[in-house]
Amino acid sequence: MAAQIPKLLSIAGSDPSGGAGVQGDLKTFSALGCYGMAAITALTAQNTRGVSLVHAVPAPVVAAQIDAIFADIEADAVKIGMLAEPAIAQAVAESLARAGARRIILDPVLVATSGDSLSAAGLIETMIARLFPLAAVVTPNLPEAAALLGAGEAATPQEMAEQGRALAARGARAVLMKGGHLSGEPLDILVAGEDVHAFHGARVATRNLHGTGCALSSAIAANLAHGAELVPAIRSAKDFLTEALGAADALALGGGRGPPHLLQSLWKN
Numbered sequence: 001m002a003a004q005i006p007k008l009l010s011i012a013g014s015d016p017s018g019g020a021g022v023q024g025d026l027k028t029f030s031a032l033g034c035y036g037m038a039a040i041t042a043l044t045a046q047n048t049r050g051v052s053l054v055h056a057v058p059a060p061v062v063a064a065q066i067d068a069i070f071a072d073i074e075a076d077a078v079k080i081g082m083l084a085e086p087a088i089a090q091a092v093a094e095s096l097a098r099a100g101a102r103r104i105i106l107d108p109v110l111v112a113t114s115g116d117s118l119s120a121a122g123l124i125e126t127m128i129a130r131l132f133p134l135a136a137v138v139t140p141n142l143p144e145a146a147a148l149l150g151a152g153e154a155a156t157p158q159e160m161a162e163q164g165r166a167l168a169a170r171g172a173r174a175v176l177m178k179g180g181h182l183s184g185e186p187l188d189i190l191v192a193g194e195d196v197h198a199f200h201g202a203r204v205a206t207r208n209l210h211g212t213g214c215a216l217s218s219a220i221a222a223n224l225a226h227g228a229e230l231v232p233a234i235r236s237a238k239d240f241l242t243e244a245l246g247a248a249d250a251l252a253l254g255g256g257r258g259p260p261h262l263l264q265s266l267w268k269n
Contacts, residue, residue, distance in 0.1 A: 006034045006225035009069055009101075010218065011062070011092055012081030012109070013042035013054070019259030020046075020211030025079055025218040027262040032222035032240065037073065039065035041092075042084040048210055048254030056084040059091040066092065070099035077103035077225035079218050080135075086126040093130035103224045106135040106172075107217035108144050124148055132171035137190075137230060139217045140167070141178040154179075157187055157198070164191030176220075176234060178213065190234060197231055201238055208248035208258035215260055216241050 008029045015021035022038040029036030041062050045053035069075060078101050083089045096104060108127055124147060132138060145163045146153040148170075154160045154177070164175040174192035190197040219237030220230075228236065244260035251261050261267075 006076045006222065007073060008034045008036050008218075008221055008225055009066070009075035009078045010036065010038045010081065011041060011066065011078065011083075012038070012214070013044050013084065014040050015044060015046055015211070017047040017210075017254070017259075019048070019253075020214045021081060024211040024214045024259060024262060025081065028215050028218035028240075029222055031263055031265055032219060032226075034076075034222045034225055037069055037075065039069065041088050042082055048256035048258050050256065054084060056088060059085070059087040062088050063091040063095045066095040066099070070095075070101070074099075075101065077105065077221040079105045079107065079221040080131065081107050081214055081217070082109040083123060083127065086122040089123060089126040090130055093134060096134055101134070102136075103221065104131075104135045105217045105221045105224070106131050106138045107213055108138060108140050108148060109213070110144050110147050128170050132167075135172060136224065137174040137176055137192075137220065137234075138167060138172045139176045139178060139213070139220070141213055142181045145175075145177055153181070155182070157189060160187075160189045161191060161196055164189055164196075167191075168193075174230060178216070180212070188234070188238070190231065192230065197234075199234060199238055201242060204242060204245040204248075206245055206248045208245070208251070208253075208260060210257045210259045212241060212245070212260060215244060215262055 010022045010025035013021045026036040043055045142153050160177040164177045167175045177189045179187040186201040188199040219240045223233035244262050247261035247264035
C-alpha cells in the first residue's frame with residue numbers, strides 16, 4: 001500500500017484572484033505534498049488592487065462543510081483563515097471541537113494586505129474565547145496582534161515578544177508574531193510557554209505580497225501534518241515563503257500587489 005498523503009483542511013474565505021484565501025492555501029498544500037480541502041467561510045470580490053465585496057457564508061453552511069469532511073475523509077491538520085463574522089467563528093469552533101481536530105493553525109485574518117477590513121464587530125472576542133484554546137499556534141501579523149489586544153502596534157522585537165505573551169495569556173498555546181511590517185530584515189517571534197524563539201529572514205525586493213500570511217500559516221500546517229515539530233515547521237515554512245516571494249515577479253499578475261509564486265518549485269520541474 002502506498003504511503004498516505006497528509007490531508008489538510010483550509011477554513012477560509014475565497015479569493016477569486018487566486019492569491020490568498022482558500023485558493024492560496026490549496027496551492028501551498030499541493031506544493032508541500034499534501035492533499036488540500038476547503039470549507040469556505042466567505043465569498044469575496046477582490047484582485048491585486050483590493051477588496052470590493054465580502055459576502056459571508058451562513059454559519060450553518062460553514063459548519064456543514066467542516067462536518068462533511070470529518071465524517072468521511074478527516075484532516076491531519078487544519079488552517080483557519082478569514083472568518084468574517086462572530087457566528088462563523090463560533091460554528092467553526094464547535095465543529096472542530098466535535099470532530100476532535102488536531103494541529104489547528106489559526107491565522108487571525110482581520111485586514112487584507114490592501115488595507116481592506118475583512119471582519120465584523122465582535123469577531124475578535126469570539127475568536128479569542130472559542131478558537132484560541134483549540135489552536136496549536138496563532139499567527140498574527142503586527143496590526144492583527146494590536147487589534148486582538150486593543151493595543152498599539154509593536155515596534156520592536158521586545159514589544160513583539162510582550163504582545164505574544166499577552167496573547168498567550170488569553171488562551172493561545174503558542175503565538176507566532178509575524179514581524180514583516182517592521183523595517184529592516186524580517187523577524188518573526190514565537191512565544192510557546194516559557195520559550196521564545198526568533199526567526200530571522202531576508203527581505204525579498206518585491207511588491208507582490210498578496211496572501212503571504214495565508215501562505216505562511218498554510219505551510220506551517222503542512223509541515224506539522226508531515227510530522228515536524230512546531231519550531232522546525234515554522235522555519236521550513238519561512239524558507240518556502242521566501243522562495244515563493246523570490247519567484248513572485250515572474251508571475252506578472254495584475255496592476256497591484258500580486259501573490260507569491262506558491263507553485264514555483266513544481267513549475268520549474
